[in-house]
Amino acid sequence: MGSFQSPRGTRDILSPEVSYWQWVEATARTQFAQAAYREVRTPIFEETALFARGIGEATDVVGKEMYTFPDRKDRSLTLRPENTAGVVRACIQHSLVAPGNLQRLWYCGPMFRYERAQEGRQRQFHQLGAEVLGSADPRADAEVIALATDLLQRLGLSNLTMALNSVGDGRDRQAYRHALVEFLTPYHNDLDPDSQDRLSRNPLRILDSKDLRTQAIVADAPSILDHLSPDSKSFFDRVQQSLTDLGIAFTLNSRLVRGLDYYTHTAFEIQSSDLGAQATVCGGGRYDGLVEQLGGPSTPAVGWAMGLERLMILLQRLQEPPAMALDFYLVSRGAAAEAQALQLAQQLRRQDFAVELDLSGSAFGKQFKRAARSGAAACLVLGDAEAEAQTVQLKWLTSGEQLSLTQVELLEDVEGLRSRLALAAAALATSA
């Protein structure tokens, strides 16, 4: 072919679908505003070392999924594969993190990972995320998680489950890793090949292997929850209590492990069974060591990220897209009428009406057909006779009622029009 296609793993978000995106973004925006979270917009690419150090050299994300490239001065840059590292970097750079200083932030934007696409997984995808920096209080964990569950609820999504775990602090994890490796080593040859490999590299990941034989072995493995220090244990208890107080349902899953190295203590995932292999809609947890790891002051933090493509899959199954609201469709024919219609459309828009002007110049019949399909509440008609008399026909498309009035009258009766439009919209809503 001679034409271009969007690159592998990327896609265009077109008209009916894009209204879901706008709806989700608008809902998130108000939700975050109500909880006093501020939006951050960080660069889409960062120094490669930021991700390598933040996410962890040994992780798959860093090891094989990053879009890394040299710029013209041979600096190594990387398209962000996630945004926590970038947000933390921004907070350090602008001194937003300091002892006793709390930052509540949210973001939304594209992320990039070089992976084979499948349902709910693309090379360019979008995440909505929340981060709280500077609080070691378990209520911060609960607040941030509640924001995620509330948002999903506002969007009308039920049928989601939340898995919760604690991976403890660094020392707890170290101890647990030992215990786990000790337990698994005798079964080495019975593990699936991937897990055999992970035994030395990243043994915790064996816990959520999808291989059935491995799962059977892991079923009797020691639980991380038995390896938590008293402090870690009590912290996790308080997180659970806070969630319960908020009426947020969760299932403890001691085998829940997250793939990024920076997580400590609380780890959670919100999952749907309607998503195929990519079940996680939202994942996050506490990352108390990351700020320091990236060169800032020791600062506790919690956060999560939500995969918007996955969210859209669920939303599109549940409900029709919100329709584009159009007040008037303007039909005209004849040189004088067309000129007046162009001006009338602009004047109405300045009064905050949504107006579509038919530019086809085709027969009235065709234009009316388009008017009916446009979803507009009313149609305005300008032909030779109207142009001559400076009038306009106003036709309500729901009832078919039509009246003639002067263009001046139309523009002066803004309040009357607005209430009629509200009625028409209500009629549409009940008929739908």
Add this chain to the structure above:
RNA sequence: GCGAGCGUGGCCAAGUGGUUAAGGCAGUGGAUUGUGAUUCCACCAUUCGCGGGUUCAAGUCCCGUCGUUCGCCCCA
């Protein structure tokens, strides 16, 4: 990175080696030079993702390539 399936107009498709590439939706023009429905007529793929090969003959078989889908790995 690995495994398997798929790729025919804007969309949904029939077609499984013989040829003039069905059909539906949408669109455009007209019947109807000023009113949304219905109906009717006409137009809408020198070509089947792209490149090569086999064959007298290829949308149909083979190879490659690109894209896509499902799964693995991994993650949101």
